[in-house]
Amino acid sequence: MLGAFAIDLLLALALLAGLSVLGTLGWGFAQGLRGLEGAQAAPGLTATMLIALCATAISALAVYYFRRNANAVERAASWRALWRPSSWAWIAIAPIVLATCSTLIVAAAQAQGLDATPTNQILGPAIHAQPALWLTFAVLIAPAYEELLFRRVLFGRLWAAGRPWLGLVLSSVAFALVHEPPGLGAGRGAGVLALWAVYTLMGAVFAWIYRRSGSLWVPYLAHAGNNLLATLPLLSTA
Template identity: 70%
Template sequence: MAAPADPSPAFAGEAGAAPAAGRGLGSTAAFAAPASGRGSAAALATPAPLLPALAGFFFDLLLWVFLLAGGSLLGTVAWGFVQGLNGASPAQAGPPMAVSLAIGLLATAFAALIVYYFRRNANAVERSAAWRALSRPFTWIWIATAIIVLLSGSSLADKLTQALTIDATPTNAVLSEPLHRQPALWLVFAVLIAPAYEELMFRRVLFGRLWAAGRPWLGLALSSVAFALVHEPPGLGAGRGWGVLVLWSVYALMGAVFAWIYRRTGSLWAAYLAHAGNNLIACLALMDGP
């Protein structure tokens, strides 16, 4: 199976440089590269204290979860209010699946943008370096390699679950029906929009915070675990038993690959394009099914 879709940069400068915690403005700030130069590399010779870095990481994560939950609740209440004004009964006021998915996607995007803008906005130097990284051939080689690695890992996971008769149906399989009914709309959401806000949150904000603190491997591990748990929440997702562990492994691999390509190329655009390519393949697989 293709790596599950979401419901939704070699360094641009000197190797070893970490992302700056600037506050630049503009839409392309989202896809910023790490700041480069001797000063940045030297600053990482001694990692920042661990506890403050971890505190910042978990604060950002909890803030995002709080905003996501609040946005989803407000969206659902607003839908019910409008339905009530239109004369729907209480039993009919709940949003259908497609509307629930849209509310969740919009709430997730809103939460990610708020955390990014106020917690780890990018500066002009990072934005410029991110764009320059896309002009280098090896950036595109890394993007293609990332997609191949993810497809291979997902294929191995699929064969394992079949051999062991484990049900590892991902929660995002609910996208199958909307994709069949409105393919253009949901392809835009899942392929273009969802990877954008997820890269902002999980790579730029979470991974980037620990990377900037001189602890990139810890950031890669923790942000990948968070990425997996958010996509398959324990007890709330479609998977059960050993199937959940398989899905967590697949999503954690995805998170690790996207973090690696961000660090290796110095541009969040590279991670975004790899993420979008993976989601496109996964959506096409869902559309090909019943």
């Protein structure tokens, strides 16, 4: 049970790292063919984030299809469960609750003088320059592959094994660490703990409503709504 969970997670991380390196090398090679040299050939912020997003998407899809692909019966049941009134209540309520809790957690950390700057804050200029592109990735695409990996594969693995609470905790912690990698994010020092708390809470809420609703569509749409609420302020203030 835990061994399969670890294999799923390590496989996704290995694919993510490898594809990110290949994407960066491919970008540099393409720019070199154009005659650019040195720093000019290095990917900028937008290119770097697109490489990372594509690498994460491919990793999540690969682990999903080869490790815990849903069959036709499961997909049909998930689609039916989406149309229950309670499912749409979760979709509407979860983003509001998460946005409120996230704001309070980050504000409390900053009031203590901690640097709890979310990594996505550095995307403000890129989002402002290409809003349609970034809204599509942040609101429609990123939640899809993240729900496949963290909820369907990782949480679902332990849920199916009769350990849903363990799955909720482990998958949520993994969700937080991937979003704010230690030493690599924008936050610094103890402020990173606040960011981990925010993302762990998000992962836990999405896993919980997935289990309650029985449909992966529900956390996907709630996740999309949450990302929309997080992205719009960056777009307006960039």
